[in-house]
Amino acid sequence: MQRSDLPVYIQVRDQLWLWISEHRLGGQERLPAERELASRFNTTRVTVRQALGQLEAEGKIFRSNRRGWYVTPERLEYDPSRDIGFYNTVSEQGYTPSTETLSKELTEMPSWLAEISGLPEGTPVYHVLRRRSIDSRCVLVEHNYINPVNCPGLLSQDTDHSIWELLRETYNLHPSKRQIEIYPQALTGIEAEALGVNPGSAGLYMQRLTLDTDANFLEFDREYWVHDALKVSVQADQ
Amino acid sequence: MQRSDLPVYIQVRDQLWLWISEHRLGGQERLPAERELASRFNTTRVTVRQALGQLEAEGKIFRSNRRGWYVTPERLEYDPSRDIGFYNTVSEQGYTPSTETLSKELTEMPSWLAEISGLPEGTPVYHVLRRRSIDSRCVLVEHNYINPVNCPGLLSQDTDHSIWELLRETYNLHPSKRQIEIYPQALTGIEAEALGVNPGSAGLYMQRLTLDTDANFLEFDREYWVHDALKVSVQADQ
DNA sequence: AAGTGGTCTAGACCACGTG
């Protein structure tokens, strides 16, 4: 076999994954220290870190600050075209969701959002910034921009749960048209910091514009996910 | 300022991006060699490569085999819920698409696809494997699994253009229901090789199940994209 | 205080792509 022709870090990657599988390490279990792995595989830390980086890119393991490497849990199945919300989606799949509201304020619509929403720049708009976790692991930060015309006093409500549930049940608002954009994007700056990941970590960016039945602006949403935490699943009928 | 507190590779990343912007390097223009950059920034290749890796993760630059680093062109806007096809999408946005059919064959439906399609295992199915490029840059490999009941003789047609155009115009087939899954996934093994990228490179995986108006299996599609080449854009009305 | 990951150095050899 030509197995020994493969680069060392590929061999380490595969053996490490084999080891993880054999020991049935599950969601969020910790791996041995890098120096430990380096001596175990008879190589240097640099090479071990290259192998770990591969498994990280494949979404099989993740790191937490300076605390170590952990096995990635299953991806969450998430349908952004429905308004079930994060909280319910996570619960239904047997995980424990949690949300921290990092900030909420009434502000004026910036020009980029004015262009998207079709409303004039400077129009009042609610801005909510939240960080959400699955089983204690931070998986996304989310900006919500909400049209206050339809839901006065929203900010005095509890925003640690589903905003859509609030809009639907308290304000009787119902989404009609949605325009969704999704693409891979590295997590940098404040998003990386808020999620406690290295700057440059792989992420998934998702934005969503929601209009009501009269095509009025209801809400705009920017989500920054860690790359390995979700699987987007969309139904599209024609 | 506390600029010097930042890690060297972050400073190099930012200065390099500044340099690229100032020199207005556009789509697919080549960067100086790594050793050149290392001496220019007065550091080592390892650190320069860390900086390059950051810009790569952000989708700002990409590498091609052992040929060097290049500036990433704009993302393609792509709507998987419509059947415009790759060819038309790329053309409409002012780029030059190209497709190579790597293999096409009539085969038997494997069990995983049987489960998805609802047809019995072993049912005949067309399998087409294609590699597609934008302006000469390979951006995706795609597996198409097509129900031959609806389009006998498909494989003798030219599959270097839009398969959906073929299905629509030659076979009068029209998609009705679609189920789409999207998630970030590293490119490894044959996909990485076919695209000429490093194993472990960031990618976007997209699969699509298409049924006709009678809910019969029409087509199943697995696409492996390089992470920085597209922006998925979906309309969802309720 | 000890251990961890994060960063960094100054080299080296190899495989591959391009001229």
Next chain:
DNA sequence: ACGTGGTCTAGACCACTTT
């Protein structure tokens, strides 16, 4: 043949987390 990126070594110091 040469230059390129890809891989790898054997150390080092720092910042942070955990004990």
